Amino acid sequence: MLDLGCGTGRVTLAVALAGCKVTGVDPNGSRLEAAQAKPNAGQMEWIEGDSTAIPPGYEFDTAIMSANVIQEILDDAELARSFADIAHHLVAGGRLAFDSRDPMGRGLEAWTKERSHKAVQLPEGESQQWYQTTQVDEANGLVEFFANEVGADGTENIGCGTLRFRSEEHLRSMLSQAGLVVNEVSGGFEGEPAGQGIGSLVVTAHKP
Secondary structure, X not given: OEEEOOOOOHHHHHHHHOOOOOXXXXXXXXXXXXXXXXXXXXXXXXXXOOHHHOOOOOOEEEEEEOOOHHHHOOOHHHHHHHXXXXXXXXXXXXXXXXXXXXXXXXXXXXOOHHHHOEEEEEOOEEEEEEEEEEEEXXXXXXXXXXEEEEOOOXXXXXXXXXXXXXXXXXXXXXXXXXXXXXXEEEOOOOOOXXXXXXXXXXXXXXXX
């Protein structure tokens, strides 16, 4: 199995421990270092890079892009290339699954301190966390935001980022152009119809 955009390997490791042979790929070296430092990380292969870093000849029966990772790929051409690379490395009948926030769900409107604030209990104490949307480009689906965290010691960390929200139609078109056939688009992880779930688009597709 291929986990593209595996990050710190939380999903990758869980799948590997369930008995699957997994290759984790991510362009962020520090995230991969964190993944490789985890228990049992030596049971799988880790590759630093994007979809172009997948070695020639590698074939997978399944590929995943979890935790809304495709929203971090802002450029359509780059995402199209990622889908095409995945299709190239999938065996016939192989499947791709990923999730992305549904722009129709308007979840970004909840990214305010008042609506997104939560307290997280960590070993060192309670951490306060929230999101704040700072700019929205509706025409292109781009959302800029801050992620705020105040640690138990009062230290405040602020990270900024940009995500791209793509519609179901947009994603279907890109998958088709990559040679992949969409099997299902759900609104959540329990098979809810799109638009009636948790504000997500959970997509599965296969290589004919």
